[in-house]
Amino acid sequence: MRKIVHAPQAVLTTPAKPVEKINTDIVSLVKDMEKTLNVQVDPQGVGLAAPQVGVSLSLFIAKPNPDGEITVYINPKILETSSVTPPKPSKRKSHRLEGCLSIPLIWSPVTRPTKVRVEYLDLTGKKHQKWVQGFMAVIFQHEVDHLNGILFTQRALEQKRPLYEEKDGKLNKLEY
Secondary structure, three states: OOOOOOOOOHHOOOOOOOOOOHHHHHHHHHHHHHHHHHHHHOOOOEEEHHHHHHHEEEEHHHHHHHHOOOEEEEEEEEEEEOOOOOOOOOOOOOOOOEEOOOEEEEEOOOOOOOOOEEEEEEOOOOOEEEEEOOOHHHHHHHHOOOOOOOOHHHHHHOOOOOOEEEEEOEEEOOOO
């Protein structure tokens, strides 16, 4: 298991280096990251990029469902984006707030494309290209941003979206 690095550590705002070779060090890092992600509760993590554990390498893991499998994405790229018309929001959730394990207790309704065509290597070195959409598209974009040295709060500020701080179970709008 690894310790999660919190902002403003430089590793979080510096573009990560590509993984040159998938070797035992990379496999060990992924296993440590899986353990680290699996113990995250309140909030539960759905993705973790190598820079978030202090390693400047272009890889992340994702687990969009609590009972789902963890998927490994090495040297991921977003090739194309598309916004499909989202379904009508339910009365329970009018919009989803984005957060980050490296910026605890801060949330924002960041707007992202709903569908992305991606390319990445898996842990065996096999190259994949596919479309991901919905929640997984958001996770993919958030984690690729990490690998490019961009935090979700920067996206929120660029989009002039509000930031909220969670305190005593309530969300308070931050003034900036």
